[in-house]
């Protein structure tokens with residue numbers, strides 16, 4: 001992509017109303033624009049990051065048997081009244097049509113997925129089933145000032161699972177947990193899993209996937225030697241300095257964390273509410289056990305900016321960066337075009353700052369946008385075929401042959 005052709009570009013100054021790093025950097029670097037608190041437009045850079053996050057999630061959900069569908073956001077009030085959510089879910093956006101009918105904007109999809117799957121799941125032979133979708137959702141938040149980390153409108157992946165019995169849910173939870181940890185690790189995040197109470201969804205236990213960051217809103221205790229992690233806002237059984245109850249090797253450390261994913265054991269709450277009965281292998285009619293599995297996509301993008309940045313801008317992990325390479329030409333010449341076309345031909349996503357502006361601005365914009373590699377084409381490149389290569393997190397560039405650079409990316 002050529003920057004000279006783009007409408008959305010980085011700004012010199014951060015927005016004055018931004019209270020969080022992700023809001024400040026994402027607006028200044030030209031990834032998003034805020035329409036109102038908690039509601040954002042995703043500009044070309046921002047949309048590319050969302051698509052990269054979606055791709056990782058889609059691959060891992062498909063790998064564990066998920067089947068992708070797309071459910072609507074506009075729901076009739078009746079399905080929410082059936083489960084009690086119309087009155088009990090305080091963040092549910094409600095609206096009335098001109099024919100005086102009540103509707104909800106989806107904050108979750110149990111009320112849609114359960115009656116839909118009821119049509120297809122009739123016996124134990126049809127179980128388990130794991131439909132999932134990637135869709136915008138709505139929450140009527142009282143306060144929404146955490147940038148894209150807590151939106152009133154936000155993009156989520158949610159998967160729902162249907163099982164013959166509790167043992168099969170427990171078996172699948174372990175598979176889903178591994179897939180979730182893989183998703184976050186591919187995004188460059190080290191996620192920890194905590195157990196918590198089920199909130200609005202059920203009395204049963206839920207699992208939260210937390211990323212350590214000062215921008216989070218959850219207090220946790222974790223162990224350095226094993227995967228033990230507890231949410232101390234919900235579970236007060238542990239305190240700082242306690243010996244790890246799982247491995248006994250290290251003392252529990254406190255941290256602030258942000259939730260990026262969750263799993264709820266829904267039990268039979270929704271299968272009973274929609275009278276979804278399935279024949280077991282003895283011919284008896286039973287209510288399936290359900291689970292739901294969320295990953296906040298726009299939220300995770302915000303958490304990544306909070307975790308990976310410096311005073312110059314964002315430092316994107318390579319798997320979700322909007323472009324792998326940010327190409328800069330010091331003087332506009334044919335060599336830059338040649339390298340731009342070569343990188344594209346090799347399948348490397350490249351942003352070319354071909355604007356006729358001060359090169360200092362090009363350098364500071366490259367740091368702000370945060371692509372993993374910055375390439376500079378100078379006068380010298382014309383004769384030597386060497387370019388200046390700098391990783392975003394490093395201070396010092398090095399001179400490299402174009403082909404060697406491409407080969408190093410391919411073998412990475």
Ligand SMILES: [Zn+2]
Pocket residue numbers: 223224225226227228244245246247248249250
């Ligand atoms: Zn431990």
